[in-house]
Amino acid sequence: MEDKILQANQEALQRLQSAQPVLIGLGVAGEDLPDMDKHTILHAGPPVSWENMSGPLQGAVIGGLIYEKLAEDEESARELAASGKIRFDSCHHHQTVGPMAGVVTASMPVWIIENKTFGNKAYCTLNEGLGKVLRFGAFQPEVIEHLNWMEEKLAPVLKQTLELSGEIDLKSMTAQIVQMGDEGHNRNKAGTSLTIRELAPHLVKTDFSDEQKSEVLKFMNSNDHFFLNLSMPAMKATMDPLEGIEYSTIVYTMARNGTEFGIRVSGLGNQWFTAPAEIIDGLYFPGYTMEDANPDIGDSCITETAGIGGFAMATAPAIVQFVGGTPQDAINYTTSMYEITTEESNSYKLPPMNFRGSPTGIDIMKVIESQILPVINTGIAAKLPGVGQVGAGIVHPPMKCFEDAIEAFVEKYVEE
Amino acid sequence: MKLNNLFKSELKVLNIGLxxxxxxxxxxxxxTxxxxxxxxxxxxxxxxSLLDKLRKK
Known part of the structure; x- marks a missing residue:
C-alpha cells in the first residue's frame, strides 16, 4: 500500500509541478463556464443551501440576483433565492474559483486560464476593487452599478487588449512575484504591477476613447488585489489535473463557503470533506472586533493548496503588517509547511528561504501524522451582509476535514 | 573511551531532531x-491507527 501511495503521489506532484497556467482571454460566465445558465449562481467553497449560507454569501447572492435583473430588491431576491428556482452550486464544480463569497452569475466577465500541459481550463471573475463590493456581501445600488461598469466598460477594453497582447504566461509571472514580495494571496502588489506592465502597451492601442483607457488603467492601479483573480484561477488550473489519481493522498482543493471549510483529495475524486469554518485570528480594522467577523470564506486558499499564499509567506515579509505577526513568524509559517508537503516547488523559489522552492503538495497522511494544519492567510468578512472587509489574519482548516478524509481513504483502499 | 578523551578527539555529531x-x-x-x-x-x-493501516498493507 505504501508503495502505491508513494507512486500515486509522485504522479500527482509531477502533474502539479509541470502545470503551465496561461491567461488566454476574457469571456462571459454564461457562455464560457461549463454547465452555467441564467438561473445558476455559483459560490465559493463546498456546496451549501440558501438556508445555510452565511450573511456575506447571502448578501452576495442577493446582489447577484439584482445584477442579473432576476430580482428588483433585497426582499424579492430573498424570496427568489428561497423559492428553489435558483440552482446554487460550488464554483469548483464549474472549473471556477471566486474570492470571498465567490458569487458568479451568468453575465459576469471571466478570465480564461488554460493549463497548457494538460489542456484544462479555469475561470475567475475580475476583481472588483476595495470598499463596498459583492464579494463581501454588499448589494447596495453602487455595488450593482460598479458590476455593470465592469461588464460594460472594463471587460471590453481588457478583452480587446488581450486579443492584441496574446497569451500571458502566469506561471512565469508567479515565479517572478514570489521574488518581489508577493505571496499571491493577500499580497498582490507585484502581480498587479506586472499585469499592468504586460497589458498597458497593448491597451493603449485598443479602439476605445483615451478617457475609457485611462479609467481602466486607473482602476487596475487603484486595486492591489487586481492580480488575485488571476493568481487564483492559475492555481485552480494547476490543481485540477490532480483529481482522481487512484491511491494519491494529495489535497487538490481547499475552499470555504463561510459556513463550512471543505477539502478534496486526489485519490478520493470529487468528494468533499467538510467541517464548520473557523473564525480568523488576525488584525481587525479600527472599530471592528472578532465579534463582527464571519467564519472563514472564499476559494482563495486554492493558492495555499498549490503551494503559494500562506505557504510562501516567508517571501512576503510586508504582509505581516496586514495579517499580524512579525517577518520571523512569516518564515516560521513557511518552514512548518515543509512538514506536511511532499516536494518543493521547482518554479516558485523563495529568496528569504535561500531560494528554496515553496512547500508544495499537501499530503493528508503528513497532516495527520504531524498534527500540523495548513496555514492560510486571508481577509476577514463581516458577518453582516454589506459591511465588507473588517480585517485580515491567519486561519487553518479544521482537522476534522483531514480525519474524515483519511478514514474515507482507508475505507476505499484498505477495506474494499 | 573515557569521556575526557572523547572531547579531546575530533567530534563527529549526529543531531537527531531539532x-x-x-x-x-x-x-x-x-x-555534523x-x-x-x-x-x-x-x-x-x-x-x-488509520494511518497504520495504510502503512502496513
Whole structure:
C-alpha cells in the first residue's frame, strides 16, 4: 500500500509541478463556464443551501440576483433565492474559483486560464476593487452599478487588449512575484504591477476613447488585489489535473463557503470533506472586533493548496503588517509547511528561504501524522451582509476535514 | 573511551531532531549530520491507527 501511495503521489506532484497556467482571454460566465445558465449562481467553497449560507454569501447572492435583473430588491431576491428556482452550486464544480463569497452569475466577465500541459481550463471573475463590493456581501445600488461598469466598460477594453497582447504566461509571472514580495494571496502588489506592465502597451492601442483607457488603467492601479483573480484561477488550473489519481493522498482543493471549510483529495475524486469554518485570528480594522467577523470564506486558499499564499509567506515579509505577526513568524509559517508537503516547488523559489522552492503538495497522511494544519492567510468578512472587509489574519482548516478524509481513504483502499 | 578523551578527539555529531542544534554546530564549523526526525503525535489515536493501516498493507 505504501508503495502505491508513494507512486500515486509522485504522479500527482509531477502533474502539479509541470502545470503551465496561461491567461488566454476574457469571456462571459454564461457562455464560457461549463454547465452555467441564467438561473445558476455559483459560490465559493463546498456546496451549501440558501438556508445555510452565511450573511456575506447571502448578501452576495442577493446582489447577484439584482445584477442579473432576476430580482428588483433585497426582499424579492430573498424570496427568489428561497423559492428553489435558483440552482446554487460550488464554483469548483464549474472549473471556477471566486474570492470571498465567490458569487458568479451568468453575465459576469471571466478570465480564461488554460493549463497548457494538460489542456484544462479555469475561470475567475475580475476583481472588483476595495470598499463596498459583492464579494463581501454588499448589494447596495453602487455595488450593482460598479458590476455593470465592469461588464460594460472594463471587460471590453481588457478583452480587446488581450486579443492584441496574446497569451500571458502566469506561471512565469508567479515565479517572478514570489521574488518581489508577493505571496499571491493577500499580497498582490507585484502581480498587479506586472499585469499592468504586460497589458498597458497593448491597451493603449485598443479602439476605445483615451478617457475609457485611462479609467481602466486607473482602476487596475487603484486595486492591489487586481492580480488575485488571476493568481487564483492559475492555481485552480494547476490543481485540477490532480483529481482522481487512484491511491494519491494529495489535497487538490481547499475552499470555504463561510459556513463550512471543505477539502478534496486526489485519490478520493470529487468528494468533499467538510467541517464548520473557523473564525480568523488576525488584525481587525479600527472599530471592528472578532465579534463582527464571519467564519472563514472564499476559494482563495486554492493558492495555499498549490503551494503559494500562506505557504510562501516567508517571501512576503510586508504582509505581516496586514495579517499580524512579525517577518520571523512569516518564515516560521513557511518552514512548518515543509512538514506536511511532499516536494518543493521547482518554479516558485523563495529568496528569504535561500531560494528554496515553496512547500508544495499537501499530503493528508503528513497532516495527520504531524498534527500540523495548513496555514492560510486571508481577509476577514463581516458577518453582516454589506459591511465588507473588517480585517485580515491567519486561519487553518479544521482537522476534522483531514480525519474524515483519511478514514474515507482507508475505507476505499484498505477495506474494499 | 573515557569521556575526557572523547572531547579531546575530533567530534563527529549526529543531531537527531531539532534543526537548531545542527545549525549552531554548523556555524561553529563542527562536522555534523542532521537527521530530520520527530516523535509521532499521540493526540489522535483513531486517526493514527488509520494511518497504520495504510502503512502496513
Amino acid at each position: 534543526e537548531g542544534f545542527y545549525n549552531d554546530l554548523k556555524q561553529q564549523k563542527t562536522d 549530520v542532521w537527521l530530520n526526525w520527530k516523535p509521532r503525535s499521540s493526540s489522535n489515536k483513531k486517526s493514527m
